[in-house]
Each structure stands twice: as C-alpha cells, then as structure tokens.
Amino acid sequence: MFSQRLSEAAAAVEAHLALVMEGYGTLPVVEAMRYGARGGKRLRAFLVLESARLHSVEAARAIWPAAAIEAMHAYSLVHDDLPCMDDDDLRRGLPTVHIAWDEATAVLAGDALQALAFELAAHPGCGPPEVRAELALSLARAAGAGGMVRGQALDMAAETAVEPLTLAGITELQAGKTGALFEWSACAGARLAGADIAPLSAYAQGLGLAFQIADDILDVEGDAAKTGKAVGKDAAAGKATFVSLLGLDAARRRARDLVESACAALDPYGKRAESLREAARFVIAREH
Template identity: 70%
Template sequence: MFRERLAQDAARIQDHFDLVLGALDDLDATRAMAYATEGGKRLRGFLVLESARLHSIGPEQAIWPATGIEALHAYSLVHDDMPCMDDDDLRRGRPTVHVKWDEGTAVLAGDALQAIAFELCTHPEVGPVAVRAELALTLAQASGARGMVLGQALDIAAETTEMPLTLDEITRLQAGKTGALIEWSACAGARMAQADRAPLRQYAQALGLAFQIADDILDVEGDAEKAGKRLQKDAEAGKATFVSLLGLEAAKTRATDLVDQACAALDGYGAKAETLKDAARFVIARDS
C-alpha cells in the first residue's frame, strides 16, 4: 500500500511540476529547473499529501504545498552539489545541474525553485489566507537560518574545525539540514486543517533523524549505482557521522528505535495513520 501510494503521489507531483514549469519561458534556467525536479523518492511531498489525507484534505488542495516542498528540496540539492559546497557531479544517477549546464545556470535555477516553492504554497487553492500565510512563514523558518540553511552552515563549519563534532552537535546539525523540511512536510496537513500538530511533529522529528542515520549507513555500505551518487565521501573527508560515532550496528539500532518512536507518536490516529507508519519503516529499509 505504501509503495503504491508513494509512486502515485510522485507521479501526481511530477504532473503538477509539468503544469507549473511548462508555463515558464523556455530558457536554460527553466529547463534546468525542470531537470532538477525530475525523479527522486518525493518523500517530502508524499508526507504533505498523506498528512493532508489524515485530516480529510484532498489532493487538489495539498498538491500545491506538496509540489512546493519538492521545489524547495530540489533547490537545496542544486546548490549543495555546486563546487563551492559539496562539489558533486552526480545526482540521481545523472549529471548535476552545474555539470550539465554551468554554475551560473545552477545558481539561477536554484534561486527560482526556492521562489516558486513559496508561490506554490501560497496559491489560492491551498485554502484561506491565514493557512497560506502560516505555511509560508513556517516554510521560511524551516528552510532558512533557523532550519536547513543553519544545518548546512554548521556542516560547512565542521569541515574546518580541528575537533570532530559530538553526537549532540551532529544531531543538532541534521535536525536543521535534513529534519526541518521533513518536519514541515509532515505537519503541513495539520496546518491546512488548523488542527493539532504535536503528534505529527513528534513523528517527523524521529523520522528525520532516522532518515539521516540511514543516509550515513548507506554512505558506508550502500551501492553507488542504486544511490545514484558518489558514496563514502564523509569517511574520505574525515567527517564525523552517526556511524563514525556510534558504530555501524549501534547506528542501525538507533535508527530502528527512532522509527518505533515515530510510529508510536501516531497511535492516536488509529488505522488512518498506517501509511505514515509504513513511510517511517521505509526510511531505514531503502537502498538509495
């Protein structure tokens, strides 16, 4: 059920991207935007759509912020892959945007994807003005210097520090870099319904940390062809990770415990939350 729903939602988001981006002028930057938003698991968009379903909000409303969060995630990957950041030449098994085009085009495509994320989240079909305003405000907080950008800045700073990061420091870093957008996505449905967000926030915080630990595990023992990107970069750079600090088996145990916590946070929703629980289990079972 979960994998079918994930695939269906991914296709729905792609159709929406085709509609929205297809209306833009045909330029290198807009072609790069479309390229950057193709493929991927669409987990964040799925979380928006599924948390909306949990609150009886249909996809005709939720597709806008679901596509919006995927646009913002794509922008972060385009910029993160650039030479001034992680300097990656492969993403999802294809050349990264700055490799396929050039650095200037990658900057512009990323900038435009960030902007269009907010445009999509504030579209009139999303709901009342107050709901759209809260989605935009919280997305700004989750993606900026209080969230994802904070995590990325801490990550860059860690590359030049003489002392490896502690477990608490890595947890804080990843809560911003990876966890903040996952939390926003999982809480979007409750925000649209103006309902209690606490259970979904607890779910997402555990899910986001499990996701990053799973990424660290994949970086050590994953298949680069399946991952569609170069692996073992952190070890080569001498960066502290959950695996380097906890050890491989303890990291796997920690990820499993976090998934159990995520699932327990949703118990109050009953059977309606089973697909979200399956999403948590998928996070540590994936191979890419």
C-alpha cells in the same frame, strides 16, 4: 499500500510541477529548473499528501504544498551539489545541474526553485489566506537560517573545525539540514486543516533523524549504481557522522529506535496513520 501511495504521490507531484512550469518557456535556467526538480522518491510530498488525507483535506488543496516542498528540496540539492558546497558531480544517476549546464545557471535555477516553493505554498489553491500565510511562514522558518540553511552552515563549519562534531552536534546539525523540511512536510496536512501539529511534529523528528542515519549507513555500504550519487565521501573527508561515532550496528539500532518512537507518536490517529508508519519503516530499509 505504502509503495503504491508513494508512487501515486510522486506521479501527482511530477505532473503538478510540470504544469506549473509549463509557461516558463525554454531558457537554459528553466530547463535547469526542470532537470533539477526531476525524479527522486518524493517522500516529502508523500508526507504532505498523507497528512492531508489524515485530516480529510482534499488532494486538490494538498497538491500545492506537496509540490512546494519538492521545489524547495530540489533547490537545496542543486545548491548543495555546487563546488563551493559539497562539490558533487552526480545526482540521481545523472550529472548534477552545474555539470550539465554551468555554475551560474545552477545558482539561478536553485534560486528560482526556492522562489517557486513559496509561490506554491502561498497559492490560492491551498485554501484561505490565513492557511496560506501559515504555510509560507512555517516553510520560511524550516528552510532558512533557523532550519535547513543553519544545518548546512553547521555542516560546512565542521569541515574546518579543530574538534570533530559530537553526537549531540551531529544531531543538531541534521535536525536542521534534513529534519526541518521533513517536519514541515508531515505537519502540512494539519496546517491545511487548522489542526494540532504536535503528533505529526514528533513523528517527523524521529523520521527525519532516522532518514539521515540511514543515509550515513548508505554512504558506507551503499552502491553508487543504486544510490545515484557518489558513496564513501564522508569517510574520505574524515567527516564525523552517526556511523563514525556510533559504529554501523549501533547506528542501525539508533535508527530503529527512532522509527519506533516516530510510529508511537501517531497513536492518536490509530490505524488511519498506517501508511505514515510504513513510511518511517521505509526510510531505514531503502537502498537509495
């Protein structure tokens, strides 16, 4: 059930993003936008669509914030890959945007994808004005200096810090860099319905941290052919991660515990939330 729904979510968002960007023409920056937004698991979009289904929100409304979060995620990847950030040459098995084009085009493509994310979150297709305003406001908070950007800034600062990050420091960093967009995604359906976001927020906090621990494990044990990006970079840079601080076995246990707590947070929804529980289990079992 989960794998089929994940594939369906990915296809729906791919089609929606293609439709939205259809009228943008063929300037290099537009082609770079399309390239940067291509592929991926679309897990964040899946969380939007599934949380909407959980609250009986029609897919025609949910597809807008689902596409919005993927545009926001794509922008973050395009910028993270730049030489001034993580300096990566490979993403999803292909050259990164600044390699395929140039740095200036990559910056502009990322900027445009971020703007597109807010356009989609505030689109009339999402529903009443108050719903669209809440989606855009919460997305700004999740993506900005109190969320994803804060996490990235803490990550960059840690590279030159005298003292390595502690476990608490890494947890705080990743709650912003990775977790904030996961939390927004999982709560989007409740926001569309005007419902309580607390259970889905708790679920996403566990899922997001488990996802990052799994990423840290893949950086140690992963195969670049499967992950579609370079591996072993954290260790080579002497970077503190969940694995470097906890060890592989303890990191795996921590990830499993987080998944269990995430699944428990869905108890108010009963069996209707089973696909979201499967998503939590998926994040620590994946190979890319």
